[in-house]
Amino acid sequence: MTEQLEYSAIPRRRLPTLPPLLRGLSVADTLALGFAGFLLVAVIAPQLLTPYDPLVPDPGATLQAPSLTHPFGTDYLGRDLLSRVIHGTWRTIAGSLVAVVIGLFGGIMLGIASAYFGKTVDAVIGRAVDVLLSIPGLLLSMVIVVSLGFGALNAAIAVGIASVAVFTRLMRSEVLTVKELGFVEASFHLGESRWGVLRRHILPNAYGSVLSLTALQFGAAILWIASLSFLGYGAAPPDPEWGLLVAEGREYVVSSPWMVFLPSLVVVASVLAISHISHFLRERVA
Amino acid sequence: MPAALHSYTARRIAQTVLVVILTYVLVFFILFILPGDPIQQQIENPQNPIPAADAKILLQYYHVDRSGLDQFWIALRRLAQGDLGYSLTTGKPVASLILQAIPQTLALASTALLFTGVIAFTIALAAAFAPSSVIRGIARALPGAFLATPSFLVGFLLLQLFSFQLGWVSAIRDEGFKSVILPALALAIAVSGPIAQVLIQGLNRAYGEPFVTVLRARGLGEARIVLGHVLRNAAIPTVTLLGLTLGELLAGSVVTETIFSRTGIGFLTQQAVREQDAPVILAVVMLVSTVFALTVLVTDLIYPLIDPRIAARPIPATADQASD
Numbered sequence: 001m002t003e004q005l006e007y008s009a010i011p012r013r014r015l016p017t018l019p020p021l022l023r024g025l026s027v028a029d030t031l032a033l034g035f036a037g038f039l040l041v042a043v044i045a046p047q048l049l050t051p052y053d054p055l056v057p058d059p060g061a062t063l064q065a066p067s068l069t070h071p072f073g074t075d076y077l078g079r080d081l082l083s084r085v086i087h088g089t090w091r092t093i094a095g096s097l098v099a100v101v102i103g104l105f106g107g108i109m110l111g112i113a114s115a116y117f118g119k120t121v122d123a124v125i126g127r128a129v130d131v132l133l134s135i136p137g138l139l140l141s142m143v144i145v146v147s148l149g150f151g152a153l154n155a156a157i158a159v160g161i162a163s164v165a166v167f168t169r170l171m172r173s174e175v176l177t178v179k180e181l182g183f184v185e186a187s188f189h190l191g192e193s194r195w196g197v198l199r200r201h202i203l204p205n206a207y208g209s210v211l212s213l214t215a216l217q218f219g220a221a222i223l224w225i226a227s228l229s230f231l232g233y234g235a236a237p238p239d240p241e242w243g244l245l246v247a248e249g250r251e252y253v254v255s256s257p258w259m260v261f262l263p264s265l266v267v268v269a270s271v272l273a274i275s276h277i278s279h280f281l282r283e284r285v286a
Numbered sequence: 287m288p289a290a291l292h293s294y295t296a297r298r299i300a301q302t303v304l305v306v307i308l309t310y311v312l313v314f315f316i317l318f319i320l321p322g323d324p325i326q327q328q329i330e331n332p333q334n335p336i337p338a339a340d341a342k343i344l345l346q347y348y349h350v351d352r353s354g355l356d357q358f359w360i361a362l363r364r365l366a367q368g369d370l371g372y373s374l375t376t377g378k379p380v381a382s383l384i385l386q387a388i389p390q391t392l393a394l395a396s397t398a399l400l401f402t403g404v405i406a407f408t409i410a411l412a413a414a415f416a417p418s419s420v421i422r423g424i425a426r427a428l429p430g431a432f433l434a435t436p437s438f439l440v441g442f443l444l445l446q447l448f449s450f451q452l453g454w455v456s457a458i459r460d461e462g463f464k465s466v467i468l469p470a471l472a473l474a475i476a477v478s479g480p481i482a483q484v485l486i487q488g489l490n491r492a493y494g495e496p497f498v499t500v501l502r503a504r505g506l507g508e509a510r511i512v513l514g515h516v517l518r519n520a521a522i523p524t525v526t527l528l529g530l531t532l533g534e535l536l537a538g539s540v541v542t543e544t545i546f547s548r549t550g551i552g553f554l555t556q557q558a559v560r561e562q563d564a565p566v567i568l569a570v571v572m573l574v575s576t577v578f579a580l581t582v583l584v585t586d587l588i589y590p591l592i593d594p595r596i597a598a599r600p601i602p603a604t605a606d607q608a609s610d
Binding site for chain 1: 538
């Protein structure tokens, strides 16, 4: 608590410039940042990373094991698996981004409303959060995706709605904590408006913990979206979405196990890299 | 104090009942009232249209022509009589579908819960007390790695290793308890991360407390101190994770049962979601969320008995964070 008091007393924190931010990187930091950079290129310009088209079948080269020409092997239609994984990156990453933005935005709004208006509003939002939290996230997103209809975007929206509750709870407790601090109270008495206090004091103070929850939820969203499309509720074939790639590979898991394991490992690496970077940022920025 | 305790207990029970009722309302409205009529869709399903005569019975049973609120009251009245409706795809009563699926999932989830405990305690003890710093480092990194791993990957790895390579368990045939082990292990690995993290924190905190010095001064061996005293202290907070873990086990069984070709609640859910079979989905979600809410209630109420230090403190006015 004292830590929060100290840095919030400084009117505007300047973000550290790039060189000190990157000074003294450990091996794990470098790996995580490198992989995140790779994902970024795969989202923006996938054709730079692979010469193959993810959708064009090659009847002469079906179900080939990983080799130098096809590092991840080929699938049952002879499509290059690495290029499918690379071209599928933006579907998973953009989907998770949509989910996190929905969860974050909804959660911040509801959390602030709950803490600011108190009484009835707080009670209503509180019970809604209890209800949403009593259904495991993956199951809740399945219920929502049934009502929205299957599809990559709908799966992302469903995961987003399913994660509103955790953000609401965090935001509410953050606002309530900061609201009681002496300097916020003083600011009210000095004639600052509710909106002004919110913008100048409460949001900047909540920034750190909301950021780390966002990173955590981003990782969870990748896993949930991959699980939903693995079960067949998300992206539809021939879309090279990661979960869908695993589901397609499942038919050939005995003879061509790489079709299941390589895309899955990319999911693991992405989630690990994101959670590591969030740790790293929390230490360096905050 | 007893009066305060009673009113706290009563309030927590009332809160739990309210949450269960509101969950039913929410899920019912998401599935039946929002645009996209599941019953009409099922009747006009291009792959498997329902014959007109059967469709008429379905439409009459669910009263699709009435308003959303009317449909809700009808469903509620039937629920009170133990009628959970009928599956839209198979026409079987939902209650019997659920009852048939429960034993499979009960075996899977209880075995998985046992494995979860064993895995989490092993990792935490290794992370805190392993003699080699390499082992400690690996054990500390494991919970995070488990959290980053999709459950289908663990499932396929276990299948690949133990069914296809070593041939110990059939991937398809049901061989009784032997067939439960692999899916239970996959589920346990997926949910043991948070428990292991809480345990590691607890072990480190408890090991720094003065009672450890006292015990050492009294001449107790290190193993006795750790296993008999520090571990007991560190394990208390994991009780609060029980509800969350049970919920995750049941939800996770959707993926696991699909991979291991088991026919429990998870498989039923997977089929129901794929066919948009709303009455079955509603029943499954209510089952899972009721199990979750009741577990959280029970752990909240017995927590002061497990940790008397809590009972000595005044009971907080709000229990909003109970599900943490």
